[in-house]
Amino acid sequence: MKLSIVTSLYRSEPYLAEFVSRAAAAAAGFAGDDWEIVLVNDGSPDDALDLALKLRQQDARIKVADLSRNFGHHKALMTGVSLAQGEWVYLIDCDLEEPPELLAELAAALQADPAADVAYGVQEKRRGGWFERISGSVFYQLMRWCADFEYPADTLTARLMSRRYVEALKQFAGSEYDLWVNFALAGFRQLPVMAVKGDKGSSAYSLRRKVRHAVESLTSSSAGPLYLIFLLGWVIFLATLGQMAFLVINKLFFHVPWGWSYLTASIWGLGGLIMISLGTVGIYLAKVFVETKRRPGTIVRHFYHE
8 A cells, every 4th residue: 555644533523524535635646546544533522433434434445443532642643653554654633724735745855855754744834822932932942952852843743754764653652652752753864844734723732731742742852851950950059159148248248137038039949949850850750650551552442444
């Protein structure tokens, strides 16, 4: 099989039929009739699964993996990648924010550079309000500082991957992982392709989920946050020594009373540093705790493919 298109379903019923139609047309332009579409139902609370099974009745090249519950976007996508059989795997979200027709541009980029194994979409301009743009910029700067590998900014889900890259990606086992970190860690030559991302309105990612994703990405990529805490501890320690020297000089030479404000600020500052440090170390210990259980990343209730 030449091409597999992989996507996950979560509240996807309103746009699933259009996605499948457009994805099938894009696949035909790339691989003729030699393609499949793998739809992974990530515990969608709407009727996306029923619609997916109806679409499969119309075309057997549409395959449906029904997960036993909602495991999350990254794990659902990776499940689909693991089930894909194509020489090339086209990963994309089905909400139509990323046009399925982007496949042609990604394929053209790979054809122009035969040494490359991956072509992925990058937003020309990050969408969202000022808070999303600023917080996103801060997140990517932290990732660049903490990670010991190149972590590209503003990437889309849409990416066309060779079979050997997919096989390398499948080696990142575990129940706790960040798919975008693994994209970068897998290596190989990867080509960015500028694309325009649409906006369907509301996002399935709330602020809480975005913050959690940022923490997971940072702590999954490297031990950088631990070194950051170490450096921050030294900065606060040296600042405290400077403050103590300042207080002693004022007391001895200028008879300025100690006051309580300095003591209060020191206590709150050190207390905050201790809580941040313990929390960060606790996150790493929690990851070790989860991984030692060797739980599966996802569980497939049924795979409709024959």
